[in-house]
Amino acid sequence: MSALLCTDVLDVLCPMHLTLNATGHITHAGPTIQKMRADVPMVGQRFLEVFVVKRPRSIANMHDLRQATDLKLHLELRDAPRTELKGIMVPTSAADGSMIVNLSFGISILDGVRDYSLTNADFAATDLAIEMLYLVEAKTAAMEASRRLNLRLQGAKIAAEEQAFTDTLTGLKNRRAMDTILSRLVAGNSSFAVMHIDLDYFKAVNDTLGHAAGDHVLQNVARIMVEETRETDVVARVGGDEFTVILPDVRSDDILRRVGRRIIDRLEEPMPFNGQECRVSASIGTVWIQSGDHPSMEALLSNADVALYASKHAGRARQTLYSPELRDSANAGIPPIGRSERVNEH
Structure with a gap:
């Protein structure tokens, strides 16, 4: 017993x-x-x-x-x-x-x-094991709460960063995002291209039909540019009616000509708005950086502006690929009409 x-x-x-x-x-x-x-x-x-x-x-x-x-x-x-x-x-x-x-x-x-x-x-x-279990459970609960808070904070940070790099009207990347992406590409050693695109006749839409029509056009332009480029390309709105397309891994100028042609053709189609038709077109200046080239970002954007200037003076609604001769003409103050007709595609 x-x-x-x-x-x-x-x-x-x-x-x-x-x-x-x-x-x-x-x-x-x-x-x-x-x-x-x-x-x-x-x-x-x-x-x-x-x-x-x-x-x-x-x-x-x-x-x-x-x-x-x-x-x-x-x-x-x-x-x-x-x-x-x-x-x-x-x-x-x-x-x-x-x-x-x-x-x-x-x-x-x-x-x-x-x-x-x-x-x-x-x-x-x-048994102290009971107290240990309670402590572990409390610690686990606290760590889980901390993990969830960190996830929310991380999500908020990502959202804030994404917002800082996004154009609110069109949902495209903005100039800040473009500068960041271009800085990375310029520092690398791969081929890429930059299209500087300016809308023709956009001011007339704003003046005759109002800013709501202008916003409608900009949103449609953004959608069309995204549709006509690759998923790996970046489309940014960098000004009121100015856009930039960054195309990584470009292997030939034929690709650039085809992309530019598609964008120009699509943007020339009338855009209905409240019973009216909004009509714009696009002038494009393109710079192709090939592997081994090391331009500064300032020079790259300046060259794109020169090519865009050539497209405007050649009659608009066309694309001009940059060449050093265009820079010579611009420096001499000579409208590069002949040069643009030689290198553009229209």
Whole structure:
């Protein structure tokens, strides 16, 4: 009866204890340690067949284990999951050579709770593991709240950055975005092109039909330019009726001519607005930077302006590809009409 009372008491105070007989067989298992091997009763098995003693390393048999009383044992269950445990073994006062081994998870308590679905009912009421679990749960909740806050802040930061690089009327990139992208391309060593596009007759739309019509035209122009360029190209609105298209990885001027032609043709189509027709066209100045060229961004944009100037003077609604001769004509104050007719496509 006293032995039964003893195990009943130990089950409450030390729910992860084991009692061993003189041969090292398990004679009783506390409810929590048995719950960890619910399908295989521990009673009747040899202790060293259920557990591996990892430290002290000198323990190889029950005789060695008996000599390790009052020492901290580092154990591991032999079957998966191979949970690591801490333990201490003490002999009982009985003359039969029985022993009690009290076990705990130590720092692996989180793994134990997860692997065996343990709750606070599986631990002694005074076990510090309960406080540890509460602290871990509180820390986990705080970290999750912090993670969600960081995600919201990161999302807000990305949205703010995106807004800072976006033209609010058209949804295109703005001049700030264009400068950033061009700076990166200029610093690289790959081929790319820049189209500077100015709308012809846009002022007439604003003056005759109003700013609402002008905004309608700009939004349509933005949509058409996006539709007529690749996903890898960047379309930016850099002024009231000025746009820039950046085309990375350009391998021939034929590509540029075709893109420019498509944009010009599409923009010459009338745009209905409140029963009226808005008519504009586009003049384009294009600079093609080939691999190995290293222009400054200022020179690049200046060259695009020179080519655009040539398109305007050649009759508008056309594209001019920049060449050094255009710069010579511009510097001399000579309208580059002949030069534009030679290099443009119309």
